[in-house]
Amino acid sequence: RVASEFEDDVELEAYRRLVQAKFGEWAEEAKSVTDEGVTRVMELRNPCELADQVAFLLPINNTKRQELLEELS
Known part of the structure; x- marks a missing residue:
């Protein structure tokens, strides 16, 4: 279903990269994720x-995690 929300593969790829970049920024500041977790x-x-x-x-x-995943699926 995730792919059906986007016009094309280029848009989906752009969002994937954006999520990864924002996650990397957050992980660097939060210091609560291991280097291995960030790399993964x-x-x-x-x-x-x-x-x-x-x-x-x-x-x-x-509970919040499940709500987030349900929203994405």
Whole structure:
């Protein structure tokens, strides 16, 4: 479903890169994600896997995490 929300692959790729860049900025400031966690997120190419990993690594409770993932799916 993620891919169907976007006009084309170029737009989806642009959003994937934006999410990765913003996550990298946040992780650098928050210092709550390991280097390995950041590297894993930066290497992901599948938008669904990216959403799952970012949601997993955010310091939020499970209820909020599930709401976020449901909104994305």
